[in-house]
Amino acid sequence: MARTWDNHEEYELTSLEDAFMSEFKIAQRETNNVHVLELKGYLDAHTAPKLEEAFQNLLQSERYKIVVNCKDLSYISSAGLGVFMAFIEDVRKKQGDIKLTNMSPKVYNVFDLLGFPLIYEIFNNESDAVKKFFEKAR
Amino acid sequence: MKAQKLNIESRTDQLVAVREFVSQAALEFGFTDEEVSKIALAVDEACTNIIKHAYKFDSRQRITISVREKNSAFEVSIRDSGLRFNPDEIEIPDMKEYLTYYRRGGLGMYLMKSLMDEVEYDIRPGKKNEVRMVKYRSR
Numbered sequence: 001m002a003r004t005w006d007n008h009e010e011y012e013l014t015s016l017e018d019a020f021m022s023e024f025k026i027a028q029r030e031t032n033n034v035h036v037l038e039l040k041g042y043l044d045a046h047t048a049p050k051l052e053e054a055f056q057n058l059l060q061s062e063r064y065k066i067v068v069n070c071k072d073l074s075y076i077s078s079a080g081l082g083v084f085m086a087f088i089e090d091v092r093k094k095q096g097d098i099k100l101t102n103m104s105p106k107v108y109n110v111f112d113l114l115g116f117p118l119i120y121e122i123f124n125n126e127s128d129a130v131k132k133f134f135e136k137a138r
Numbered sequence: 139m140k141a142q143k144l145n146i147e148s149r150t151d152q153l154v155a156v157r158e159f160v161s162q163a164a165l166e167f168g169f170t171d172e173e174v175s176k177i178a179l180a181v182d183e184a185c186t187n188i189i190k191h192a193y194k195f196d197s198r199q200r201i202t203i204s205v206r207e208k209n210s211a212f213e214v215s216i217r218d219s220g221l222r223f224n225p226d227e228i229e230i231p232d233m234k235e236y237l238t239y240y241r242r243g244g245l246g247m248y249l250m251k252s253l254m255d256e257v258e259y260d261i262r263p264g265k266k267n268e269v270r271m272v273k274y275r276s277r
Binding site: 008009010011042044045046075077078079081082106109110113114 | 140141142143144145150151153154157159172175179182183186189190204205206245246248249252253
């Protein structure tokens with residue numbers, strides 16, 4: 001079947017401004033021995049290595065109680081989901097965990113589509129996730 | 139909706155432009171924000187697969203993304219001239235097994251098939267590879 005796309009108008013990338021820039025930032029802090037990563041922006045194949053590096057650093061410094069706050073995470077693709085998959089096993093072997101919080105419905109839907117809520121604990125707010133580590137510790 | 143295309147270099151920093159292009163076209167077509175997000179994600183996944191697997195991060199290569207209305211549905215085509223592959227040989231993960239063994243990879247194609255109504259590959263060795271995806275109008 002012959003198909004031609006030659007009559008398509010070339011798209012001009014003129015509106016590629018701040019709103020769509022592939023910004024991704026990670027802020028880190030520690031609360032009661034639990035390490036919190038706050039993700040902001042767009043987590044795709046371009047930005048996923050940043051998150052990978054953050055997890056690597058945590059594991060190297062033997063921090064295994066990790067909460068990932070997704071409040072300002074606007075977007076996630078499978079490249080980002082793959083990072084969570086890459087580290088969860090190692091973290092749990094060390095009696096730690098990666099708990100996720102504050103996801104927007106849009107981001108949650110992607111996790112849900114892949115069945116991730118079956119292996120990750122996802123909380124509405126960060127303090128519940130932090131508390132859960134202490135419940136286990138007792 | 140007018141038929142449009144975007145030609146990019148095969149680099150992950152171009153994914154943001156891909157999502158913008160597809161989102162604007164899908165909005166113009168009349169999809170809801172939720173549907174627009176799904177389409178943009180599916181196209182991101184298709185391009186990511188090409189950048190990683192077909193072109194193996196060779197940024198001199200190019201990818202063309204085209205959108206148009208076809209039979210009242212939204213059709214997007216993503217073309218590359220990279221390494222051929224047999225889509226039937228890519229194992230779509232059994233998600234239960236996947237999660238049990240913490241496997242990686244194959245998630246992109248799984249998402250594309252979950253997010254779109256049709257996903258079809260046209261692999262022509264030495265010429266062009268094309269993946270066409272269709273999303274129907276809701277109702």
